[in-house]
Amino acid sequence: MPHTPRELLEGLRAYEGGKLVTADEALALVRDGDTVATSGFVGIGFAETLALALERRYLSTGQPRNLRLVYAAGQGDGGERGLNHLGHAGLVAQVIGGHWGLVPKLQQLAVAGEIEAWNLPQGVITHLYRDIAAHRPGHLTRVGLGTFVDPLHGGGKLNERTQETLVERMTLAGEELLLYKTFPIHVALIRATTADLDGNLTLEREALTLETLSLAMAVHNSGGIVIAQVEQVAERGSLHPREVKVPGVLVDCVVRAERAEEHLQTFATPYSAAFAGHLRVPLTQLTPLPPGARKVIARRAALELRAGELVNLGIGVPEGVAAVAAEERVIDLITLSTEPGVIGGIPAGGLNFGAAVNTQAVIDQPYQFDLYDGGGLDLAVLGLAQCDAEGNVNVSRFGSRLAGAGGFINISQAAKRLVFTGQFGGDGVRKFVRAVEHRTFSGPHAAARGQPVLYVTERCVLRLTPTGLELIEVAPGLDVERDVLALMDFRPALSPDLRPMEAALFAPEPLALRERLLRRPLAQRLVFDAQHGVLFLDLSHLQIRTLEDLAALQTAIEAKLETLSQRVDGVVNYEGFELAPELAEPYTAFVARVAQQHYRRITRYGQSAFVRAQLLPDLARQGLASEWTNGLAANRDDALRILHTTPLGG
Known part of the structure; x- marks a missing residue:
């Protein structure tokens, strides 16, 4: 087998073993200064064999040097495993990580100022993989505003050595947002359960699917090399296409785990059918x-x-x-x-x-x-x-x-x-x-x-x-x-x-x-803010299935309103509210009557098929929509904003 990076990849096309190579052959592809990204969550989905091979190559040859390491979730056991294998000054020069607590060897390098280091939000890094795949300039989001990743509070930089700016604050349509910059990734180290000789990957014994596909796509579209560690290898064409999570077109090298302890389901459990979803436990x-x-x-x-x-x-x-x-x-x-x-x-x-x-x-x-x-x-x-x-x-x-x-x-x-x-x-x-x-x-x-x-x-x-x-x-x-x-x-x-x-x-x-969750008293769902004259009705996840249920709700609401000596504003939470279809007409009639008698203005919010499909149209047919309703707001804050900007009587 050839051993230079380009020759190895070209050789794979004709090699009778398809994309199957040894860990040492695959990691020989990594060059000085490459950006290397790894998948995993604690020990789940982490390619331990590949990390060991990369460490082994560096300790024996001094190469590759000055890698930029990128990872989203913490990938380690707080000791020796996971990304701790890469905790060598010289092997890595920069680290962009979502969590550092489980990788003390990398952590020591960052705290000592021996490497450049950033801590970015885990979700942002997983989204960056998709943005890199799509060749977008960055990931634009509210996530991180006001925190240590906001440029106003450090931009996620972890030491004085770290100078490069990866996060920018910008204003779009009058709103402050953060832009996390994208960058090419040259090598992906990912993990799956099974690969065929063409590199198609399935994850049937893994506890999570993680960012495996997004990362493979990001590296492939960056012109990089995707290396997959697997537990077992199958013949070409034998994997069900619906079970393939990463298509072989994105994968360059397949490495079978060298030892069982290097492909544990988690760092604490060799394999659990329950974690893989193949068994439900009492x-x-x-x-x-x-x-x-x-x-x-x-x-x-x-x-x-x-x-x-x-x-x-x-x-x-x-x-x-x-x-x-x-x-x-x-x-x-x-x-x-x-x-x-x-x-x-x-x-x-x-x-x-x-x-x-x-x-x-x-x-x-x-x-x-x-x-x-x-x-x-x-x-x-x-x-x-x-x-x-x-x-x-x-x-x-x-x-x-x-x-x-x-x-x-x-x-x-x-x-x-x-x-x-x-x-x-x-x-x-x-x-x-x-x-x-x-x-x-x-x-x-x-x-x-x-x-x-x-x-x-x-x-x-x-x-x-x-x-x-x-x-x-x-x-x-x-x-x-x-x-x-x-x-x-x-x-x-x-x-x-x-x-x-x-x-x-x-x-x-x-x-x-x-009993508390199922029998929350209706009286506790009705709260009057006397200072602002607003009655909050929390009907979230309430199920009205019978006439008795409806009567109880009506009694509770009317009893509360009768204690108030004036008309009030109303804010109703309809998140997950359920109503039997045959009760829609009497319920709507009750809502209209209460609105006419007791409310000055009313807004409603939440995700409820009944409210959108029937209550609001029924109120409109009764001529009350423009006077008493303003559609269905997305959340409580929007409902209050709409309420406060609606003139009285309209």
Whole structure:
């Protein structure tokens, strides 16, 4: 076999083994100064054999040198595996990574200033692969505004050595946005389960599909070389075309994993049929969280769950929410998800993080971030390492320890509601500080967008307001001044409605969360803001199936309105609202009557087929559309904006 890069690729065309080569032959293609991108999430989908071969070549020959390494999610075990194999000064000169906590060897090079280093949002990097494939000049997005990747706060640069600007701030149609620049990628190191001799790839035993296709396409269209590590090789034409995730036309080299331990499904699990989606496991096999602070925090966060919502859980303390949801038997009422592409089921933790059991679907990671960035995520529960008076959160850097943001920035900015979770601190550890070291989440930007944000600990709960943090709950038996405020470096506002956290959070018995989600009292769905004269009706995910259901709703709304001595404005949340078709006429008549008698103006928002297809047209036929409705807004903020710009009586 020839061994120069061009000769090797040309030789593959006639080689009887097709594109199948050894790891050393494939990695001989990498040249000094190349940009090399790798796929993977922790250990899932990471090409360990290829990384070992690249390290082996460098240590034995001193080549290749001065690579630019690009990766989206953290790819390592916090020790020796994954991208830690590439943690050699001289082998890499630049690193653009989404998460750094699992790659201490690269982290040390960045902190010491031995390489140029950037931390960009994980979702942005996965989207950059598609933009590179399409030869776009960059990725234009709101993601990162107000955080450390914003050029106003450092542009994602991690040390003084790093001078190149990869992120620009720009104004388009009056809106501030960030432009992440694209660049060619010369080599992709990807992984699959099976390849045929033409390089077609299937991923049937993998826990995730990740950015594999997008990255292969980006490198192919950059004129680069795509190297795929696989577990097994099949004959030409034997793979089902619907199961091929990366077509062979994009793949230049196929390398069979040299040892089984170099192609583990995750860094903790050799293979699980449940992680691959070939087996569903009984929920009784899942271990409940033991009593303690972590369970209290997870339970309090779980109280923010709503039936029918799409939820993201971060790594660490937020993982406990999945355990609580399983123990409380509410998994079927919500849809859990994780950023690498899992939708539904129960996410795994530790070095299995990213995998899940009993999933509904596993989609490519860039599409998951499309869903998240576009506002499809109802609730996110994320970690809380450091927080300041403005509500800014740091989970990415602490002195010489560089964790990185991962998908945190995408998720925290885009979720409709947000809960940060973490232990309060103590024994000299201060989590609530005057100013965070690294701004991974911008409180002022969230407050300006009207994003509801909670900060949950085992001692207290705070919320974000336009002026900063406000203390709203304290654990039973604690003294506010001694046990909470004295342990914070700033003094949050105290809510006039400051109350104890629920005692049930600390008790050994279950919370009866299923009953809470299914039987949320109608009275709790109706909230009147007396200061602004607005009645908020939360009909989200409410199911009206019978005349009795409709009568109960009518009674609750009329009872609330009768307590008000004046006409009011109304804002109705119809997200996921369901109504039996035969009840559409009486419901519409009730809405029209209430509007005429009690409302000055009314707006509605959410995604509801009934409202769009029947309620609004029926109101229009009754001559009420122009007077009482303004269509269906996308969200609460838009509904309020429309309400406040609508003249009274029209």
